[in-house]
Amino acid sequence: MRELRMSRPVFYKLCARLRERGLLVDTLHVSVEEQLAMFLKIVGKYHTHSYVAIAMWRSGWTVSTYFNTVLRAIVKLAHELIYVRSISTHPKITESPDKFYPYFEGCIGALDGTHIKTCVPAKSVDRFRGCKSYPTQNVLAVVDFDLHFTYVLAGWEGSAHDSLVLQDALSRPNGLKIPEGKFYLADAGYATRLGILPPYREVRYHLKEFHRAQDPKCLKELFNHRHSQLRTTVERAFGALKNCFKILSNKPFIPLKSQAKVVIVCCALHNWILDDGPDEFIYDEPTWYNHLPRSKNCVSDRQADVREWAAKRDSIAQQMWNDRFNNDSPLDKLTESSTDTPNVPANSIVCNLTLSIVNYQPEQVHLRNYLNAALDQSFGTWVTDYLGAKYRGTGVDDGVETCGILAMLQVESIWMN
Structure with a gap:
């Protein structure tokens, strides 16, 4: 069952859901369970179609056919799994007074982009090669503080800047919607805009830079430090996703039109697993902080910051700095x-x-x-x-x-x- 990347009860529950929705049906020779198992072996362990065919005593054509069948089925199910579960301020914030609360009240998650390896025709390689030495697709994801993906936009070329992908997500009719009065945390690659709160630029930000008692020396550093501690949620989610589904960390061997769908399906399956309890492929927060991951973005969004949200950030930073020393101890x-x-x-x-x-x-x-x-x-x-x-x-x-x-x-x- 380990090759299926989920526990036995979770696997059979997913089979039941797909069968109940009519998205997958048992055939004369292949059950829904076997169809899903073929798919999970490929995306979870990065096995080739020929390897799975030999392991399950099936032809390569059968494995390929049911891989695409399951892929289409879970894409249709994804909208039931990838959604905003709550717009209330998360306990991670409210239960940390004087650190996160009330400064980040109204924050409902974090967003960031990640690069997933892709396989494209030779004529398209230049468009898909950006900050990496190999072709990638730029994937935008929004994550809540329980590590659930609440929005995913895949398929953009690797050369596209994160801010451009975000703009596309916000402009789509069924794209990213930010509830009024709420906001997401983002890294310095994004501009301050309505509902998007990045850290200060040209000031220490990443957790490694505050290691070994290098405490914040000014209000901007203090804001950035606490902002970084919260925003690493999205980095942990990406790490867990790629750790669970190995196809996302390797060059895919499937058609280009299916590669973006695979990313969405993996995010949906990630949420499905989390809904049924802790995931063994997700590191706990102390373990994650020991590795201290940092964003790879090196280009900043040069659009003008929205004055209202820039002022909000300044107000939060000033309040943090004042409260840091205004105790009666x-x-x-x-x-x-x-x-x-x-x-x-x-x-x-x-x-x-x-x-x-x-x-x-x-x-x-x-x-x-x-x-x-x-x-x-x-x-x-x-x-x-x-x-x-x-x-x-x-x-x-x-x-x-x-x-x-x-x-x-x-x-x-x-x-x-």
């Missing part, structure tokens, strides 16, 4: 007062502060967030440098350890003396 007072006492003996403060971090942790406070407020002052520099050197690799320098009331009392007593 005792540690706020520590950093505020530290700016007025640049000549306090460094070793005494650092030793007492770090001792309290290790031995006493009564309140959960993001240490580095607050110390960044005084980063340009001598005290902030002393503390962050000391922690980075002494506790690197233990989690303290990543800002996940805590600092409690005891540290406040100890440091304040040193200043009083």
Whole structure:
């Protein structure tokens, strides 16, 4: 069953749906289950028609015929599987106050383009060769935060820019529709426009650039960092899709007119599998972050940004930056007062502060967030440098350890003396 890329119950449930809709029927010699199995072996494991024919004791003609039959059937079923499931703000956002909420309230997913290998006639190779060294089709996909594909547009030449593909999707009568007041996250290859919120350009964005405690230094970097953490949903979905259906990562051996349909069918099957529980081909978020994938887009959409949404992005970024330091924790007072006492003996403060971090942790406070407020002052520099050197690799320098009331009392007593 592993070659079918789904569990046994999910496979038989799909067969029942196709039979119920009248999209596939049992023939005298080939059942619906066998027809679907032939198809999944080809798209899932990248087996050739001849390999499947030998493995299933069928002729090459039979395998080819039923491959196309199943392809047409699932394309017709795709509209029941690829759709927007909810326009409410996802729990991933609402359950992360002060990080994603309320800043990304109204965000219902992320969109991006990906390049899928294609096989085209020699006369068309130049049109399909873009940022890759081989011919590709540029596929636009929209994904919600549960990794379901909610819209897919396939078939564009690899030389087409992502913004052009998006414009086509928005202009089609049955194309991408963005509910009023909602928006999607996009990368810097897209312009800010109604319902599309990309990050700031020419500022650090990708997660790798914030690795090893390289915290955001300004409001644009802070916005980009959190934007990137949310938008990687679409990157994870692409990774899971290509991991499950190997035909998308290899040069296809099917006619050009069928290649775009295969992409849509794979996205529909991806959603079908997710609807029935976790998919073994989808990495969990911590595992995905360890790989820290980054977008391959290197060309920006040069259309003028929509002023209203550019202003919305500025407002969100400013609110994030203000809220980062506007808490009533005792540690706020520590950093505020530290700016007025640049000549306090460094070793005494650092030793007492770090001792309290290790031995006493009564309140959960993001240490580095607050110390960044005084980063340009001598005290902030002393503390962050000391922690980075002494506790690197233990989690303290990543800002996940805590600092409690005891540290406040100890440091304040040193200043009083």
